[in-house]
Amino acid sequence: MATYKTMSFHLETERLILRPWAESDAAEFCALLSERGKGTPKVDHIRSAIAKLLTETAATGIALLPVHRRAEGDFIGYCGLITGRSTVEEPEIAYELFQHAHGRGYATEAAGAVLGAAVATGRKRLWSTVGAWNTPSLRVLEKLGFERDHVSTDDSGEVVWLTRSLP
Numbered sequence: 001m002a003t004y005k006t007m008s009f010h011l012e013t014e015r016l017i018l019r020p021w022a023e024s025d026a027a028e029f030c031a032l033l034s035e036r037g038k039g040t041p042k043v044d045h046i047r048s049a050i051a052k053l054l055t056e057t058a059a060t061g062i063a064l065l066p067v068h069r070r071a072e073g074d075f076i077g078y079c080g081l082i083t084g085r086s087t088v089e090e091p092e093i094a095y096e097l098f099q100h101a102h103g104r105g106y107a108t109e110a111a112g113a114v115l116g117a118a119v120a121t122g123r124k125r126l127w128s129t130v131g132a133w134n135t136p137s138l139r140v141l142e143k144l145g146f147e148r149d150h151v152s153t154d155d156s157g158e159v160v161w162l163t164r165s166l167p
Contacts, residue, residue, distance in 0.1 A: 132158035
């Protein structure tokens with residue numbers, strides 16, 4: 001098994017800062033998840049989820065990171081690498097932003113920074129899985145050079161699997 005460098009957990013772009021989770025992110029993370037339309041998770045549950053994310057980060061060397069706008073300082077979502085439906089060797093890139101932050105290029109900017117961080121770990125390939133209905137997310141991945149690999153189906157419908165080779 002290949003060994004990889006630990007991903008950088010502090011990423012900055014022109015407009016964004018990505019950094020490790022803090023317990024203080026729990027309420028805003030709850031609000032983001034509530035936009036999915038499946039109710040609002042309890043803050044205690046999300047605090048536990050954040051603790052689990054931090055434990056996974058320590059074990060895997062990859063991270064899902066909160067995204068903040070640099071000028072405003074506000075939490076607008078998350079972006080990072082996860083094992084999700086893939087592996088530590090070939091992780092998935094994942095992101096989700098508040099609806100008010102959509103359409104401004106933030107997802108592309110954050111995911112581009114995470115892509116650079118993934119390259120620096122020495123990995124050779126990333127995956128992403130996106131609901132077939134999610135055209136904006138598919139567009140972000142296309143801009144970043146991801147290509148469709150195959151389609152599967154789960155409880156929420158068709159899932160598009162995309163992949164990107166890393167230099």
